[in-house]
Amino acid sequence: xKFTKLYxxxxxxxxxxxxxxxxxxxxxxxxFGMKFSGNISWISPQSSNIAQNGTGFGYSYGVMGDxxxxxxxxxxxxxLITHLAGGIxxxxxxxxxxxxxxxxxxxxxxxxxxxxxxxKFHTKQVGYxxxxxxxxxxxxxxxxxxxxxxxxxxxxxxxxxDDIRVxxxxxxxxxxxxxxxxxxxxxxxxxxxxxxxxxxAGDAQLHVGLRIDNGFTxxxxxxxxxxxxxxYASITTGVFF
Numbered sequence: 255x256k257f258t259k260l261y262x263x264x265x266x267x268x269x270x271x272x273x274x275x276x277x278x279x280x281x282x283x284x285x286f287g288m289k290f291s292g293n294i295s296w297i298s299p300q301s302s303n304i305a306q307n308g309t310g311f312g313y314s315y316g317v318m319g320d321x322x323x324x325x326x327x328x329x330x331x332x333x334l335i336t337h338l339a340g341g342i343x344x345x346x347x348x349x350x351x352x353x354x355x356x357x358x359x360x361x362x363x364x365x366x367x368x369x370x371x372x373x374k375f376h377t378k379q380v381g382y383x384x385x386x387x388x389x390x391x392x393x394x395x396x397x398x399x400x401x402x403x404x405x406x407x408x409x410x411x412x413x414x415x416d417d418i419r420v421x422x423x424x425x426x427x428x429x430x431x432x433x434x435x436x437x438x439x440x441x442x443x444x445x446x447x448x449x450x451x452x453x454x455a456g457d458a459q460l461h462v463g464l465r466i467d468n469g470f471t472x473x474x475x476x477x478x479x480x481x482x483x484x485x486y487a488s489i490t491t492g493v494f495f
Contacts, residue, residue, distance in 0.1 A: 283321065283322040283323075284319065284320070284321050284322070285319065285320045285322075285459075285494045285495075286317070286318075286319045286494065286495055287317070287318050287319070287459075287461060287492050287493050287494035287495055288315075288316070288317055288318070288492055288493060289314075289315070289316060289317070289318050289332070289334075289461065289490055289491065289492030289493075290313065290314070290315045290490070290491060290492060291313060291314040291315070291334075291465070291488040291489060291490040291491075292311070292312075292313050292488065292489055293311070293312045293313060293314065293336075293338065293467075293486045293487060293488035293489075294309055294310070294311055294312075294486065294487055294488075295309065295310050295311075295312055295338040295339055295340050295484065295485065295486035295487075296308075296309040296310070296340045296484075296485055296486070297340035297341065297342050297362070297473075297482050297483070297484055297485075298469075298482060298483045298484075298485055299342065299480075299481070299482045300472070300481040300482060300483060301479065301480050301481040301482070302345070303344065303345050303346045303479060303480060304342045304343065304344055304345060304480050304482060305342065305343045305345055306340075306341070306342065306343075307341035307342050307343040307359050307360075307361070308340070308341045308361070309339075309340060309341075310338065310339020310340045310341070310361075310362075310363070311339065312336065312337035312338045312339055312486070313336075313337055314334045314335065314336040314337070314368070314488065314490075315334065315335055316332055316333045316334035316335060316368075317332065317333050318330065318331070318332040318461075318492065318494075319331050319332070320374060320494070322376075325376075325378075326375060326376050326377070326378070327373065327374070327375060327376070328373075328374045328376065329371070329372075329373060329374075330370070330371070330372045330373070330374045330388055330390070331369070331370070331371050332368070332369065332370045332371075333367075333368075333369055334367070334368040334369075334370065335365070335366075335367060335368075335397075336365070336366045336367075336368045336394070337363070337364070337365050338363070338364045338365075338366070338484060338486055339361070339362060339363045339364070340361075340362055340484060341359060341360060341361040341362065342359065342360050342362075342480075342482060343357060343358070343359045343405075344356075344357065344358045344359070344360075344405075344433065344480075346432075348430040348431075348432060348433050349430055349431040349432050350408055350409075350410065350411070350430050350431065351409065351410045353409060355405065355406045355408055356405075356406065357405045357406065358403065358404070358405040358406065358408075358430075359403070359404040359405050360401045360402070360403060360404075360435060361401060361402040361404065362399065362400070362401045362420075362437070363399070363400045363401070364396065364398070364399050364437065364484070365396070365397040365398040365399075366394040366395065366396055366397060366441065367394065367395045367397055368392050368393070368394045369392070369393050369394075370390060370391070370392035370393075370445055371390050371391060371392075371393075372388040372389055372390025372391070372445060373388065373389055373390060374386050374387070374388040375387045375388070379453065382452055382453040383450055383451070383452055383453075384450065384451050384453075385448070385449070385450045385451075386448065386449060386450070386451065386463070387446075387447070387448040388445070388446070388447050388448070388465075389444075389445070389446050390444075390445055391442060391443070391444060391445065392441075392442075392443050392444075392445045392467055393440070393441075393442055394440065394441040394442070394443070395439060395440055396421070396437055396438070396439045396440065396441075398419070398421075399419070399420050399421050399436075399437040400417050400418060400419055400420065401417075401418050401420050401435060402415065402416045402417065402418070403415040403416075403418060403428075411428060415428075420435045420436055420437060421436050421437055421439075421475075432479070433479075433480060434474065434475070435474070436474070436475040437473055437474065437475060438471070438472065438473050438474065438475040439475070441469055441471065441473065441484065442470075442471060443467045443468055443469040443470065443484075443485070444467075444468045444470065445465055445466065445467050445468070446465070446466050446468075447463050447464055447465035447466065447490075448463060448464060449461070449462050449463025449464060449490070450462055450463075451494065454493075457494075457495065458493060458494065458495055459493065459494040460491070460492075460493060461490070461491065461492040461493060461494055462490065462491050463489075463490045464487070464488070464489060464490070465487070465488045465490060466485075466486075466487050467485060467486045467487070467488070468485055469483040469484045469485050470483060471483065
């Protein structure tokens, strides 16, 4: 019931953003565009019982809009589908069916609906170029989470431990007694970035930027011992029309 309310809240937020972008699209001070980003993501352990186990590669795609409230400042809103990945290794033994297993690894893959909202700072255009920086938040709702479980051979586990849907009820029987692998359905990371726009023909602009998405909450939904945060850095390209 709690998750249903969260989904309804984010759906309402998406619809509000879409309505706002559409209602402002005819205004001179509004720019609308599409973007694609490639990212490198990682999990940052915050508790001593887990360690980072590699990085992952992912991507984002979606729409973006800048509403200028002065010549050099705008509110930026985006709607993105974002794919992330990252791994952890357990430094303590995990218990399954009464038996302990060391060095169990989880390689996670995540899919999120993100609605970044930020303040952007723009320089004046010099020639064909202008530069920008941004700072804000990126509310995110989990669309899916999967993991490959690795390490020792675990008695009683299925032969194929790849691509387990960790938040699905069917996977509950494969939970360890002292670790819950479910992923929290929301993220609220801080974002900071910068880049440039290059004037193309007419009103079109090429948009290029770098962004750091810094999570500051535990992405493990129910685990009281393990604490880890999900972060990523991305390179973005897109076009404003």
